[in-house]
Amino acid sequence: MDIKTVVETKVNENIPKINPGDTVKVKMKIIEGDQERSQTFEGVAIRVRRSGAGANFTLRKVFHGVGVERTFPFNSPRLEKVEVLRYGKVRRAKLHYLRQLSGKMARQKVKSKSKDELR
Amino acid sequence: MIKGILGRKVGMTQLFTKEGTVEVVTVVEAGPCTVTQIKTAAKEGYNAVQLGFTAAKRLNGPEKGHLGKLGLFKHLREFRLDEAPDVEVGHKVDVTLFQPGDLVDVSGLSKGRGFAGVVKRHHFAGGPKTHGQSDRHRAPGAIGSGTTPGHIVKGLRMAGHMGNQRVTVKCLEVVKADPDRNLLLLKGAVPGAKDGLLEIRKSKKQVAKKPEAAKPEAKKPGK
Numbered sequence: 001m002d003i004k005t006v007v008e009t010k011v012n013e014n015i016p017k018i019n020p021g022d023t024v025k026v027k028m029k030i031i032e033g034d035q036e037r038s039q040t041f042e043g044v045a046i047r048v049r050r051s052g053a054g055a056n057f058t059l060r061k062v063f064h065g066v067g068v069e070r071t072f073p074f075n076s077p078r079l080e081k082v083e084v085l086r087y088g089k090v091r092r093a094k095l096h097y098l099r100q101l102s103g104k105m106a107r108q109k110v111k112s113k114s115k116d117e118l119r
Numbered sequence: 120m121i122k123g124i125l126g127r128k129v130g131m132t133q134l135f136t137k138e139g140t141v142e143v144v145t146v147v148e149a150g151p152c153t154v155t156q157i158k159t160a161a162k163e164g165y166n167a168v169q170l171g172f173t174a175a176k177r178l179n180g181p182e183k184g185h186l187g188k189l190g191l192f193k194h195l196r197e198f199r200l201d202e203a204p205d206v207e208v209g210h211k212v213d214v215t216l217f218q219p220g221d222l223v224d225v226s227g228l229s230k231g232r233g234f235a236g237v238v239k240r241h242h243f244a245g246g247p248k249t250h251g252q253s254d255r256h257r258a259p260g261a262i263g264s265g266t267t268p269g270h271i272v273k274g275l276r277m278a279g280h281m282g283n284q285r286v287t288v289k290c291l292e293v294v295k296a297d298p299d300r301n302l303l304l305l306k307g308a309v310p311g312a313k314d315g316l317l318e319i320r321k322s323k324k325q326v327a328k329k330p331e332a333a334k335p336e337a338k339k340p341g342k
Contacts, residue, residue: 003130003313006146006302029139053132078139 004052012074014082018045018057020095021088026059026072027081038080041070044088046095050074060098062106067099120205123198123320124150124212125172126303128227130313134294134304144294147225147303149319150213155189157204158197166200170212172316194316214296214303221293222322227311231283241276286310290322 018024025042043059046069055074060067072079098106126149134142156169171192178191186192189209217223237243237259246255259278263271288309295304309317 003132003146006129006148006300007132053134073135073141075135076139077135077137 007053012079015074015079016082016084018048018082018084019087020045020048020093021090022084023086023088024057024059025081025083025085026079028072028076029078029080041072042085043068043070044095044098046098047093060095062102120202121154121168121170121198121200121212121216123170123318124214124216125152125170125194125196126150126317126319127173128309128311128313128315128317129302131308142294142306143308144304144306145309147305147309147317147319148301149303149317150211150301152212153189153192154206154208154210154212155186155192155195157206157208159203166203167197168200168204168206169195169197171195196316196318198318198320213298214301215298217293217296217303217319217321219293219295222290222325223293223305224287224289224320224322225291225305225309226285226287226318226320227309227315229282229284229286229310230312232281234279235281236278237276240278240281243276290324 022045023042024045025040027038027040029036030039041059041061043061045057046060048057049055053075056071057074058069058071060069062068072082126147129146129148131143131145134144136142150172152170152172154168155171158165158167158169160166171186171189171194173193175191175193178186183191232239236257238245238257243259245257246252246260248256259276262275262277288307291309292306293303294306296302297304303319311317
């Protein structure tokens, strides 16, 4: 008996398919004191793990000159809305090399696909 | 009243709670077990039941004779009872024994590590990595004094065989019991490798179920 067949991982249907290189906007509920509000995070998906209950994706953005990365679990009930803004064209599964690049170099690595693919 | 069951470790996974935190759980395929023998204080000197688990293909003569028409079981284990047994041979035990929130003790055979050094076996720090050290990186250091007392203290922690021994983890919370598929979801880790045999017993210490944490009353901006 294999763990993967025993506990079925429910696929979060509200989340579109995310590929490395895509620019993604995430709206997430956070608890601040005793208040609940939502927070948005926008960045480039630099890695996507699709396996099992712990499936997640990591977004990277540069905020005030500081690189910020945040990992979101696909199955988290706190995810409110996930939206792919731009489909990137990359040749790697993990885009960790973006950390060494800055400014235009980092931007050029993420090219838009043709318009009909964007929908 | 039987307080234990036999199971097999399936593996570990994680579940999300409504609040968005993650609970790490071990999935155990537990039962159904059959009572194969009853021991009483009058006859054997103590009260216990013997449970059989997992169908076996072949058993030797004495084992077949012991089990009679109950079927063939790969694993037989005894569970002590506080009072005289109220069940008969052939009685079935399954995961309905446990409710979510119950605390259980889980025993199993830990993974064997072979002959392990002191760093792995006893969490020693080892020696310095630099400053001209050679062959001292994972050494235990001094193990005793000199002429007085002239011997090494008994029980000193040294390298040796590690693992492959019975380990009990106490007070794991039952997250879910699924009688349809004979599954138990336990919060935390249990000893041993996947497919390893586990004994799951109700803990002596049972904590009253925690009241539901007060949820923050906040405006929900629509899902």
